[in-house]
Amino acid sequence: EVQLLESGGGLVQPGGSLRLSCAASGFTFSTYAMSWVRQAPGKGLESVSTICGSNSNTYYADSVKGRFTVSRDNSKNTLVLQINSLRAGDTAIYYCAKHGRDTCYSRLDYWGQGTLVTVSS
């Protein structure tokens, strides 16, 4: 059974940093692309970062480019999102999601329960 478990969210002041983790199990982690998708309270879905499977190419939304860094540790089946210079607009639930294939150009077939990031002074 595929499981994705996010952690690392919390309350942080503007300008602060957080490190979000996603522990994956139930599939061969290294062979699938992975994404972080966020959802502000009561709002829609925004794909913030994607890392491909085979070549580990990374992509970022313009709104987070230069502040967020995605990485994966295939030996630990873990996806990480380092988020710096946090702003109020980054307040959201952050979901870890698995792609259906190793290519980034694939659907998101499994999602974690999400971790809440709140940016406030």
Add this chain to the structure above:
Amino acid sequence: DVVMTQSPDSLAVSLGERATINCKSSQNIIDSSNNKNYLAWYQQKPGQPPKLLIYWASTRESGVPDRFSGSGSGTDFTLTISSLQAEDVAVYFCQQYYNIPFTFGPGTKVDFK
């Protein structure tokens, strides 16, 4: 970026009746090399993460009831729930995965009439 729009914003349907949601992309999201539309549909219930229903515009994910169907090609797509059940009350999102950044529609809320 590919902009995804959905209509209506919300709809109320009687139990057992048909619900139809439309999704439009600002540019073609079909790959002519494989004739596949890079379009997925997700269902999100309150307090839960999104769940994949449909991909390649019309392929039902394993375990999804056959009352859910997807259609369309190019820039115009439709999600149909043929006979609304109580558990189908949710928000439905379309997403294109043809161009990075992968973008979602704003969502359509489906409720009972």
